[in-house]
Amino acid sequence: MNRLLARLAMMTAAMLAGPVLAGPVQGSPVLRSTPPALTSTAAYVEEGPPRAVVERRVIGHSVAGRPIRAWRLGEPGRRRIVMISTMHGNEPHTRQILTSLRDGARIRGIDLWVIPTYNPDGLARHSRRNARGVDLNRNYPYDWVDLDGNYESGPRPASEPETRAVMGFLRRIDPVRVISFHQPLNGIDTDTKDPRFARRLARALRLPQTRLDCGGVCHGTMTGWFNARFEGSALTVEYAAHPTRHRMTAQAPRQLLRVLGASRGNAGAS
Numbered sequence: 267m268n269r270l271l272a273r274l275a276m277m278t279a280a281m282l283a284g285p286v287l288a289g290p291v292q293g294s295p296v297l298r299s300t301p302p303a304l305t306s307t308a309a310y311v312e313e314g315p316p317r318a319v320v321e322r323r324v325i326g327h328s329v330a331g332r333p334i335r336a337w338r339l340g341e342p343g344r345r346r347i348v349m350i351s352t353m354h355g356n357e358p359h360t361r362q363i364l365t366s367l368r369d370g371a372r373i374r375g376i377d378l379w380v381i382p383t384y385n386p387d388g389l390a391r392h393s394r395r396n397a398r399g400v401d402l403n404r405n406y407p408y409d410w411v412d413l414d415g416n417y418e419s420g421p422r423p424a425s426e427p428e429t430r431a432v433m434g435f436l437r438r439i440d441p442v443r444v445i446s447f448h449q450p451l452n453g454i455d456t457d458t459k460d461p462r463f464a465r466r467l468a469r470a471l472r473l474p475q476t477r478l479d480c481g482g483v484c485h486g487t488m489t490g491w492f493n494a495r496f497e498g499s500a501l502t503v504e505y506a507a508h509p510t511r512h513r514m515t516a517q518a519p520r521q522l523l524r525v526l527g528a529s530r531g532n533a534g535a536s
């Protein structure tokens with residue numbers, strides 16, 4: 267009998283001492299247990315109600331040493347999607363789409379990674395190219411040619427640390443879709459690996475369906491490389507030079523989630 271009582275007392279003590287998980291406890295301070303790490307670089311957002319971010323990574327560094335950051339949103343295990351913007355530093359507006367997705371409520375239905383600022387040195391200098399003057403979207407090791415001037419393609423394929431960072435990241439994630447946001451050509455290239463999705467996306471984002479041929483032939487582009495080497499498909503989305511803030515922060519995120527079959531859950535909902 268005494269033994270049983272002692273056992274019960276021990277169990278009760280263990281339950282009381284156990285971790286108190288965040289939950290819909292009204293009006294009381296919320297304690298959080300330490301969640302299991304997904305990877306060595308994983309980090310949970312520790313503050314506030316459940317938000318979109320479930321993991322974050324530094325995937326590499328720019329020429330000038332700035333980190334290139336990726337955030338994982340949504341539900342791991344679902345269809346993997348990657349969205350990238352600011353590959354050209356003088357196209358600064360579309361990253362608001364990605365930061366709005368990142369900073370909002372939890373996303374459900376897809377496993378989404380966003381890289382809002384692919385070219386941080388270019389963004390800091392308001393330059394299309396990176397700190398060595400290379401156009402990252404001509405530097406990929408697929409159909410690379412030696413280009414100069416505005417489309418400077420670098421001394422050799424994948425010569426730039428930013429290119430190698432994103433190549434390594436895409437290899438690890440192996441997404442079913444990559445959506446690459448640019449400006450200012452105002453359209454979606456429907457002459458791509460997955461034209462049906464391109465047309466759907468153009469309608470959803472209210473952008474014209476067009477052909478983006480890089481002013482001639484596309485060489486060494488990220489989407490060209492990805493489409494040739496991966497099962498998934500990569501697509502370029504071009505907004506105009508001055509999209510409204512409302513379009514970038516409210517409309518486009520909502521339109522993207524809808525066309526991808528995703529939704530935003532209420533904080534705390536399961």
Ligand SMILES: [Zn+2]
Pocket residue numbers: 353354357447448449
């Ligand atoms: Zn661009």
